[in-house]
Amino acid sequence: MTTKTTNEAIEADKPDLIQEARFWRNNGWTARVVKNEDDEGWAVEMILDGESEPALVGPWTMGRDKKNPKPLDTLAFNTLVKTASEFRQRQVQQLHATLHQNITINAASGRISVTLDIVPDEDDPHALLAAHDAAGEELARVRVASGFKLNKASASAWIDAGFRRPE
Incomplete structure (x- = not known):
């Protein structure tokens, strides 16, 4: 009962x-x-x-x-x-845009989509940086600081470094 x-x-x-x-x-x-x-x-x-x-x-x-x-x-x-x-819908869209970013880079190996997904955890805030090829296949995924700035320069540098975790 x-x-x-x-x-x-x-x-x-x-x-x-x-x-x-x-x-x-x-x-x-x-x-x-x-x-x-x-x-x-x-x-x-x-x-x-x-x-x-x-x-x-x-x-x-x-x-x-x-x-x-x-x-x-x-x-x-x-x-x-x-x-x-x-x-409320605009607030949700704005929050989504803040927490989920995407940039496409024309690399030597082809077009690569780089995403940054921020996890706003109170105890352990962080972000996941990921790369996908044109077919959608995941090439790499690393954990980065929640304050990581995703832009064309940082995405290109990450790709050029062989997807090693950025400092």
Whole structure:
């Protein structure tokens, strides 16, 4: 018999759809209107289910009374979901581009693709430098410092050195 933790029980009891003036949950996203700590206005946080931090925080419109926030509605929520999803997608693409680099070198033996895959491990950050020929066959793979700079010069030098581990 398995016992659910308190958080699992709370998650299981949550309805998929909540539509309140300052709190909406639907389609894996939660919108929460909160007091803006930077000024007298309001802000909206968009949180993806399972995440602890908001994917997007932005200003929120004041209501007609100029004191309270405008209530969330379907159009606003859908727009916020679209914006937060696009923002998160750009963040993922940027992180991928930072952690995975690729350069192609025209060497004496033919075209060689050199890749650098950074492993952002808290205890042991490092990177893997690899070379592949035009057919995709791996020619070499070495572990390097996570700060290794991959550019045409460093890739060419590594190839010219017979794929010996760079210093």
